[in-house]
Amino acid sequence: MRLTILGCYAATPRTLTNPTAQVLEINGHIILIDCGEGTQVELRRRKIKFSRINHIFISHLHGDHFFGLPGLISTMRLLGREKELHVYGPKGIKEAITLLLKLGDSWTNYPLLFHELASKEPELVFEDKKISVTTIPLDHRIYTNGFLFKEKEGKRKLNIDAAQNYGIDKAYYQNIKNGKDITLDNGETILNKELTFDPPKPKSYAFCSDTVYDTNLSEQLKGVDVLYHESTFLESEAELATKTKHSTALQAAKIAKAANVKTLVLGHYSTRYKSIELFKEEATTIFSNVLLADDGRAFDF
Amino acid sequence: MRLTILGCYAATPRTLTNPTAQVLEINGHIILIDCGEGTQVELRRRKIKFSRINHIFISHLHGDHFFGLPGLISTMRLLGREKELHVYGPKGIKEAITLLLKLGDSWTNYPLLFHELASKEPELVFEDKKISVTTIPLDHRIYTNGFLFKEKEGKRKLNIDAAQNYGIDKAYYQNIKNGKDITLDNGETILNKELTFDPPKPKSYAFCSDTVYDTNLSEQLKGVDVLYHESTFLESEAELATKTKHSTALQAAKIAKAANVKTLVLGHYSTRYKSIELFKEEATTIFSNVLLADDGRAFDF
Structure with a gap:
């Protein structure tokens, strides 16, 4: 299982920080999670072939998590894609993308299939012989889901x-x-x-961004191998975190500890801080195995 | 008058080429023309303050000319903008941007004013004491306008x-x-x-992208100081140019010559060619004063 961070900073793209997008390689699947502006350029920079991506999961419809999607979908058309592309995201995503394609008279010549999400309970949204994907309902300013990716057990x-x-x-x-x-x-x-x-033990990855600190999350996250939990702020901005429905690094660590995950990956950093090492310092005070996401960084699990 | 090219390549953003966006500084105004994906990052890279941009002109609704607009508008909100932003573009642009902001529950807290264009005749769309802006109807695959920016005569x-x-x-x-x-x-x-x-002679700038080769254009462009005319292709791809309603470098030069402009700036290059110098070589066979746009390049006129 390999996680490549294309972008992991909050709010707006800058010359040195990209908004949220990451690629999960899991049991033969290459999955794009969120798609902030500029994601298609980052995919190229990381030499990830667009044609290998068949599933895109969008957590919520704030611009820093999906304004790169119309461009990526359009580029896939220009590249001559023929096979299906599946997009999972909040209700409304189909109308938005469809309108943009219609205005440009740029319909895809490949099947573009939307799976719109509206449930506030976890639901299985994709499953095949290799993996399953379940939503993780999150509490943010607008309707938001994390996603839990699980490998299926392989053959002996x-x-x-x-x-x-x-x-x-x-x-x-x-x-x-x-x-x-x-x-x-x-x-x-x-x-x-x-x-x-015995076959290798199946691995699991949970993506949780954006979300307020929510202790109920740990139940669904119990025992996952890798948890990406947003940490927009440090504890010094805990009030601001609650107000804007984001989390602090310490809160992310509390969730990781309560859920007994193996590894916590922090990300979705506000750009107000001098160094992202501060997030790790704060989180490791209560949970030891912390990794820092950063743009272009890849982790093998 | 200063023209800064943020992006001038056709189709999709790449690691080394940006889609169309440019900034025109004219008689105290700072104007953004087209806004492909990644424009906000290029503005930052070129140190152009977002707060100084009050007018954005969008030629047409293909992604490579406007998929950066939702992100830029959202970022201006995050930066605390309070003053009006005026967006000029084809009918439909208001619905698209409004829908995206609605889905993210991210209304601007500054007045966002759309001026939707639908006429197939040139129309004066902005005028104050300093400048005037007139549409240049272009013939492309979808409804498209170029824009003619003219300084007003200054005081003696x-x-x-x-x-x-x-x-x-x-x-x-x-x-x-x-x-x-x-x-x-x-x-x-x-x-x-x-x-x-006498006051300095007022300057004029015509932006023409995207367009098929259209000899009728030279009438409206007569005597402008600077003409940016798209040259997606070279003459070797003239058929493809006609089919996709784009122009060749030679055709751009023919328009410049017929309109008797002072300077021709080429851009909107297909990325299929080894060097953009080829565009200049082709154009200068019939028009001598040719400049090549390139990402990050700025011209003072």
Whole structure:
């Protein structure tokens, strides 16, 4: 699982800071999460092929999280895209994008499929053999969802040494990989688990931005491997955080601790602070495994 | 008069090329012309204060000419703008921007005034004591206007030597600057033109992008000081230019020659060519005074 931060600063794009957008590579999928202005340029800068992105998840309709989407959708048309693009986001996103394309007489020549979200309860919005994606309802100034991405458990791996020890012919290896038990010539049945290794433990990633500090979140986030939780402010601006429905680094750490996640990634920083290291310092006072998102930074989990 | 090119490449923003946006400083006004994605970052990079921009002119509603506008308008709100912003552009622009602001519950707290254009004839869309702005109807795939910016003639300048020679008291200098004749104590009347210099000749700038080659244009462009005419292609792609309703560098030069402009600025280049110098080479075969726009380049006229 690889997370590439295209942008992780609050509010407006600047010469040195990009608004929110990130790419999650998970079990063969390449997923774009949020799409602030300039995202298509950052995708190019990070050499991520537009054609490999089939799913885009938009948390909410503030400009710093989706004003790059019309441009990206238009560019995909210019690049000759033919396959489906799925966009998940708050109700209204379809009307907005459709209007912009209509005004430019620039309909996509690929299927552009919107999945509009309106529920205030978590809902499964995508699932295939590899992953599932569930919304994480967040409390922000407008309707907002985080997203919980979970790998599905993979197939068990063949234990070649064990198979050879039992004298099993290679012709049966595919059956073993498919989970079948094997009956030897002598009639003895060897259970599949004797012939295979456990598959890698499925990984999970939760994206939570933008949100006020909400202790209820920890329930749905219980045990996730990686939690990206916004930390627009430090505790010195805790009041401002509450007022604008954002969180502080300390609050993000409290959520991470209560949910017992493995790794906390901080981001969505206000540009008022001298250094983003201050966010890490604050969070690590109560949760040890903290990573700092930064534009262009990639993490492998 | 100063023209700063923020972006001048066709189609989509890339890591090294920006879509169309330019800033015209003319007789005290700072005007933004077109606003492709990423324009707000380029404005910051060029150190042009957002607060000095009061008028934005949008040629047409293709993404590479206006997808940066919602973000710029939102940022002006975050910066605490209070004064009016005037946006001139094709019918539909108001609905699009309004919808985006509504979805984000992000109404501007400054007056945002749209002047929607629908006429296919040139019309005067802005005028004050300093400048006038007239549309230049263009023939592109969707409804498109160029814009003709003209300085108004300034006040005549006081000729101090002449005033002193006639023994005129300084108390009358303001009257002279205001264009009045002066009657001396001996009853003799000195005409204002004897006491003043001609004001600087008013300058004019015509922005024409995007457009097919249209010989009718030269009539309205007759004698302008500076013509920015799109040159998406070279003559080798003349057919493609016609089909997509764009122009070649040679065609832009033909318009410049027919209109007898002083300077031709080329831009809106397709990124298929190795060097933009090729555009200049082609245009100068029939018109000598050719400048090449490039991102970040500024011209003083």
